[in-house]
Amino acid sequence: MIIIIAGIPRSGKSTVAKTTSEAHNYSYIPFDSFVSTFNKLYPNLGITHYDNYKVVSKRVAPFLKELIKHINYEDISVVIDIYQLTPDDVRKYELDKISKIIYFGYTEISLEDKYNFIRKYSRSSDWTESLSEEELKAIIQEYIDESIEVKKKCEEYNIPFIDTGKDFKKTIKEAINYFA
Numbered sequence: 001m002i003i004i005i006a007g008i009p010r011s012g013k014s015t016v017a018k019t020t021s022e023a024h025n026y027s028y029i030p031f032d033s034f035v036s037t038f039n040k041l042y043p044n045l046g047i048t049h050y051d052n053y054k055v056v057s058k059r060v061a062p063f064l065k066e067l068i069k070h071i072n073y074e075d076i077s078v079v080i081d082i083y084q085l086t087p088d089d090v091r092k093y094e095l096d097k098i099s100k101i102i103y104f105g106y107t108e109i110s111l112e113d114k115y116n117f118i119r120k121y122s123r124s125s126d127w128t129e130s131l132s133e134e135e136l137k138a139i140i141q142e143y144i145d146e147s148i149e150v151k152k153k154c155e156e157y158n159i160p161f162i163d164t165g166k167d168f169k170k171t172i173k174e175a176i177n178y179f180a
Contacts (some may be wrong), residue, residue: 007104031082105147109165132163
């Protein structure tokens with residue numbers, strides 16, 4: 001089985017992906033590792049963390065489709081954790097037909113509340129720790145806006161979307177049970 005847990009950074013998708021992979025003894029693939037590797041070793045691909053996620057999605061979606069074909073051929077069960085994948089590209093490349101996919105985001109939270117939540121629960125190694133309040137709030141606002149857009153697209157394509165904006169911890173527990 002191939003599970004894709006996609007969505008907005010800081011939405012809980014990695015927590016759910018790791019927990020799900022451990023619970024089912026599936027391999028865990030943090031797709032950010034691919035993006036970093038592509039950026040470092042193959043910069044001509046134009047796949048970076050710094051590009052708009054829609055641009056990156058158009059470049060990684062065909063790669064992801066091919067990767068899933070090979071993983072299925074090998075009969076390996078995996079959980080793929082990915083930010084850089086739009087619902088439009090899921091539909092275009094029919095990834096929802098060859099995997100079980102769910103999106104995470106946060107539309108039901110204020111900028112201030114999300115900022116405080118991130119600062120409260122971030123680890124010293126998190127990328128958010130190196131940002132000023134102003135820089136992080138600007139990024140969070142982008143992520144809230146992206147969440148709203150992704151949620152609308154998920155509704156349009158009938159792809160499950162979990163909003164972790166209201167009660168994060170409770171919602172994450174429920175999301176983990178989604179794959180039980």
